Amino acid sequence: MKLILPNIKLQFEEYLIRWLEELDSEADLKDRKAFQKLKESMKYSLQNGGKRFRPLLVLQTVKSLKGSIEEALPYALAVEMIHTYSLIHDDLPLMDDDKERRGQPTNHIIFGEAVALLAGDALLTEAFCHIANSYKEKSDLLAQLLLTLGQAAGFAGMIAGQALDMDPQMINRKEDLNCIHRLKTGALIQASVVGGAWIAGANKKVMNGFKDYGLNLGLAFQIADDLEDHKDLDSKNYVKLLGKKATHDLLKKVSKNACDSLQEIGGSFFELYQLVEFNLNRVSSESLLKDND
Amino acid sequence: MKLILPNIKLQFEEYLIRWLEELDSEADLKDRKAFQKLKESMKYSLQNGGKRFRPLLVLQTVKSLKGSIEEALPYALAVEMIHTYSLIHDDLPLMDDDKERRGQPTNHIIFGEAVALLAGDALLTEAFCHIANSYKEKSDLLAQLLLTLGQAAGFAGMIAGQALDMDPQMINRKEDLNCIHRLKTGALIQASVVGGAWIAGANKKVMNGFKDYGLNLGLAFQIADDLEDHKDLDSKNYVKLLGKKATHDLLKKVSKNACDSLQEIGGSFFELYQLVEFNLNRVSSESLLKDND
DSSP, X not given: OOOOOHHHHHHHHHHHHHHHHHHTTOGGGTTOHHHHXXXXXXXXXXXXXXXXXXXXXHHXXXXXXXXXXXXXXXXXXXXXXXXXXXXXXXXXXXXXXOOEETTEEOHXXXXXXXXXXXXXXXXXXXXXXXXXXXXXXXXHHHHHHHHHHHHHHSTTTHHHHHHHHTOTTTTSXXXXXXXXXXXXXXXXXXXXXXXXXXXXXXXHHHHHHHHHHHHXXXXXXXXXHHHHHTTOTTSOOHHHHHOHHHHXXXXXXXXXXXXXXXXXXXXXXHHHHHHHHHHHHTSOHHHHHHOOO | OOOOOHHHHHHHHHHHHHHXXXXXTOGGGTXXXXXXXXXXXXXXXXXXXXXXXXXXXXXXXXXXXXXXXXXXXXXXXXXXXXXXXXXXHHHXXXXXXXXXXXXXXXXXXXXXXXXXXXXXXXXXXXXXXXXXXXXXXSHHHHHHHHHHHHHHHXXXXXXXXXXXXXXXXXXXXXXXXXXXXXIIIIHHHHHHHHHHHHHTTOOHHHHHHXXXXXXXXXXXXXXXXXXXXXXXXXXXXHHHHHOHHHHHHHHHHXXXXXXXXXXXXXXXXXXXXXXXXXXXXXXXXXXXXXXXX
């Protein structure tokens, strides 16, 4: 099943390409080969064909609240830059040592470990610069977006999740796994929804509902990943802990919680329900029947 | 010769300790060992006894313009966090593979490479969060500080310098070395001065003078480093290119340029002249006489 948001996805991809073209305009450094390589490395991972789940979630949230897609594009790009940097660093030999991602060689396989490290650092830094540059005329929004994204990505958010994920003791209890997943994947997905709600000027009730929706969607996203990837023996995984059937039941329950959060807000959120369903359905019944563990 | 700014340095160290204590208040994650280790790793490098040249430069700039030291402390800390993250990542085996810094084992020697990578990522992220949190009520200032620091640290600033520094072709011409040093060290030092000037509400003439001062001071700082470290055969170094005498002459010339920039502004900048002198004098005549290359 494909994610049916063609217009919004196209808008995002076009915006990304414009940003990449601007990267090329650093006249001072244009002739420096090592600088070109750094830029190519950033581009390679940003264009490595992901689902764009997080930026689409930003844009769809804004759209569902009748906000401006144009205004949301910079934040959506910043979220994708931060997601991309985290993948580049995670794939390094000193972390997960992954040689392939999305069917392509990982960044350090192509550009070397040092350039990959720097490309990750650069994407993280440019994400914040891009937000600062894009929302500097809207001061309250600027601070809200920076804090929403920064806290989700920071040492008590995504990075903590990564650190806990490396701890071999954190594998035996469901609550440990919940904690890792909430931080490592959930925080950034929640920040996509919440940032979108800030951009659209959501009121407090709507904001709280969207926080719940984001939390549950983030968890559902990770559970679906676990169901797809449970043959990866090194990683911490719900399927290994609960078995396939119970994990799939959990996915359905968490997905329902996400939808309930939307219902409580009241309003028309067709596409946001659709994102929950998209995530639920990427774990096809076929793949569930393939083996019985 | 010691840097004679005891009060300001003390204020900064106290502020840093308060921030580190706040790091400990993440109740949710307190009991997680891997999270504790990540925090210890961040603390270790932040407290590893550096000169605090950059934060002192921020504070001294603000003081010389009769601005508020209190208001400048968060920015000074953010600059030091970014400087510290860059050292942790540079020291990793995949970059410079340094086992010691300031007489102590480097971060990854103590905490392992994966934690060191994450601690660097966390310091970079928290630097921007800390600025967002501290200046959110002053919206224009918030955007200016983010952009000043972000561009200096980003892919066309410090990170570009790091990338160029790894290029073996970039060693034969003085202009290549200027470019590397300007980006790798100069950009963040300039951002310390310029950020301080923003905080103190400098007018355009003062700001331009301080930009020049920061640029020349940053270059002078790197040249002094080169004179101290020119036995490190792997690194790109003015001494190797120009010889010791010509490098020392260059240091004096660039230091004079920094002072001239201050003079052109007009005003009382005693302590900022002192910083130039401190840097000039750390290359003692003794060390210059020690060998003749």
